[in-house]
Amino acid sequence: MSCFLCNSSLGKKLVMSLSGMALVLFLLFHMSMNLVALIDLINGDTQYYNGVCAFLGANWYALVATAGLAILVLIHFVYAFILTLNNYRARGSQRYAVTASEPGVEWASKNMLLLGVIVVLGLGLHLVHFWSKMMLVELMGQHEVLVGDEPVVPTDGLAIIKFTFSQWYNVAIYLVWLVALWLHLNHGVWSMFQSIGWANDKWYPRLKMLAKAASTLIILGFMAVVIAFYVMR
């Protein structure tokens, strides 16, 4: 079993598919959680979002989930590089002098690694902006963190969101990051059904619609928070 997941091309793709599926479910959860911040922003309150932050602080279940997520991202990322390297070799050293785009083939489907790298770089920045000021601070046994010039408690997620998205360049970077994620999910979501074999000609339009709907819902949810906090800074 372990052999086929590591050695077979279809086994490796199964790993990509299942890890991707789990990450999409996490994104849906994260996006829903972020919408709570919007409720607080509209109400001029802090209790709901910071309540979620306190619940998901450095508790054992949050730590286990974070470690699980880190492993998932790592597996998805490492397998992506292994598969791409195999594909590069399979294409051969001599390339076509003339290439043309094939009808019906989406740009994102041919550039998943590039989009994935942008997503991971954005994730790194996102961890610096939020995780390093929240869970990491708690793990290090500290009770305060500097956000701008102001010391806040690490469960005051709303203050960190307000500070991060008060700066236009952060807003711009996050929007580019989210567009890359949207393109990645547009192909990734229907592709994971194809890789596990749950697709056919009748279902392709439905799966592609589902992929567009899911990726658009996720990205609009994230973008709404970024833009709303910038506009109401």
Place this chain on the structure above:
Amino acid sequence: MNFTLKIWRQKDAKSQGAFETYKVENISADTSFLEMLDILNNDLVHAGKEPVAFDHDCREGICGMCSLHINGHAHGPSQAVTTCQMYMRKFKDGSTITIEPWRSAAFPVIKDLVVNRGAYDEILQAGGFVSVRTNSVPDGNAIPIPKEDADESMDAAACVGCGACAATCKNGSAMLFVAARVSSLAKLPQGRVEGARRAKAMVAKMDELGFGNCTNTGACQAECPKQISIAHIARLNREFLWAKLKD
């Protein structure tokens, strides 16, 4: 019609190749692409030069021998046809046409535009068959097969094994070819019996021969002269994964 041809010339598998430019003139619009190459070769032979080597056999789109990557497309810019079924009227008079061999690590160039597609034969030998004694032809209605299954099987069996899928795929993946073979047999009762063994053996051979991994771009389906659907790839994934889970 007149054309400028940029053709890949390579003496043999070990030599370094390069593009050479030729002119062909007074070509009828109804000349097939391969006939146009015949005319060029005739001129080259008369001029005492080496003719261009290219694969061909039936010239009616059923043998899968012709290949050629023409102006960036496997089998040229026409849809759902092999190179031999494409006519010069598809090209603009006076245009330059670039002709390359299939490019894939598993399909090494033998000479000029001819590549070795033996890797596909090896995959077939690994499991693309039904190992039961069929004896004489049975009665057509002896084994009832639903029309939908028979249609799907025949759609997959339309694959001529030309290699356009692997040649087109940015990953050099042979999945559409393998899927078509697995699918055409899996949908029929005679082939169903060995479905699991076949899927595992053919995928293992495909990996061993150095073909790439499918990333579901759909480029193979777009360039396939027989319009084989990537739905067959989904079936291959199903067949293979179920077989492995049962191990």
